[in-house]
Amino acid sequence: DVLSFPMLSYEAPGDFSFLSDENEDDFNPDTGEVMLGDIIISVDKVKEQAAEYGHSEKREFAFLITHSMLHLFGYDHMEADEAAVMEEHQRKILDALGITR
Template identity: 45%
Template sequence: MNIDFIDEMNQVTDEELEWLKNLIEYAAEMEEVNQDAELSITFVNNSQIQEINRDYRQKDQPTDVISFAMQETGEDEIEIVGEELPEHLGDIIVSIEKARDQAQEYNHSYKRELGFLIVHGFLHLLGYDHQTVEEEKEMFERQKHILEEFGLKRDG
């Protein structure tokens, strides 16, 4: 997979980026995603993600993760296709501040929280959602399975 990491905060270490790359590649393998697929992951602060959340989701508050799937074609959008084009899954935006706060709030490691948010965002890019009870159950079970198989349990 081609993963473009953008660290607007300059707070994510090279070791964390390598670990996150391994996690995404593991999740992609479990979900049978094309190995040539691309995605971007951007790390921001609470005010930056609040602005994105307000502008795109009409929710004027910081959140932990937002995903923009490229495989969904909305109204008045043109689908770009071609054999030579790599599959672009979309963009994941994570608030580092929110991840740290939630790790403390949920009493587990920052690493576990960051992994949870990345997998959550990744599954959204693949079409998983949690608008209904059934969708939520499916998505959260899949998320938990990926994290546990990768070695990220809730207590760590």
């Protein structure tokens, strides 16, 4: 449904303190913005999963973007404690946006 390709390596998720002007490869040379990585989302899977889970395509799309952005910030869900942290961030973000099931 979604693939995330992080360009940065974090010592701790969401901790950007390691970034510095000295490592120019982390920044877009035209804008000076940090390059987190790439996200690829399958529109077909968004539609399929929205129908399967009984919520809107907007909600499914927002969930996948949120999930992927958290991966680009260094979060993961391979271990139960990591998954709990990531899921809580996902919930808070989607709630703040007013995007619910």
